[in-house]
Amino acid sequence: MNVSPEEARASLVTIRQTQTQMKKLVGITGYFSIIWGLVWFLGLLGNQYLPEQDVWLIWAPAVTVGWILSAILGIHLGKQTRTSSGSRIAFFFLALGGFAVLWFVVMQPASWKQDALFIMTVFIFGGMVVGIIERALPLIMYTLFMAALLVIGYYLVPVYFCL
């Protein structure tokens, strides 16, 4: 099979263009990070500056809106791609959520900061496992970084923990 250098160059350009188009799809998954980043930003701002009894006024609507937007985005993405490990990931998060609730009841965290640390580390652990299942190194690195930041924040700068 003979391919001229010009044909080789044209083929490589085609490959790059196609992969750039596909990356735009993959980039849509970044909207999940934006949605939940905003939810957590607003919630943690509330944790930091609102009285403890009023914190739920921020978290409840923010998380509800976050779930609705995630569902809409998920349905849209599901029409384009799906992962063969999707059901396994869903089952894992159900099991993780149940485990977390059980431990929350057993441990009875002493303060809201411990509540926040526990909930956030559970979700971050979940994200890390998804990264391992999907072999997504960026997700693994991101969740490791967030876990380190959380622990450092909790122990070294507790006054600014929620920020």
Added chain:
Amino acid sequence: MASLNEVIHQPVRLRIMAALASLGKETQASFNYLKDVLELTDGNLGAHLRKLEEPGYIEITKTFVNNKPHTYVQATSAGRQAFREHVAALEEILNGNQTGLNGHQREENDPHGSQSEGSS
């Protein structure tokens, strides 16, 4: 040295493999999404997918969602490997051409040089 893959080199199939190889290993693209991204007709895409399925480069899964048929396509490990080798071969041709161009330019400057090399 990597070798070109005749099955993958066809322009439409090259774009299909490029698209599928850019997705995660566990990720499947829907037939309709591939059709939209690659701007192909149903028949055209279907024919090329069958060509890629024969040597085991892709896996086609047909399911029903709300009683509607859905088709998903995924690159196999063999397909990803074959695609990588094909890209490497293309790059070798391109890099080889840069050396070849220098040689060709030398011949242009000294048209008799190639004849004397040929005669020896």
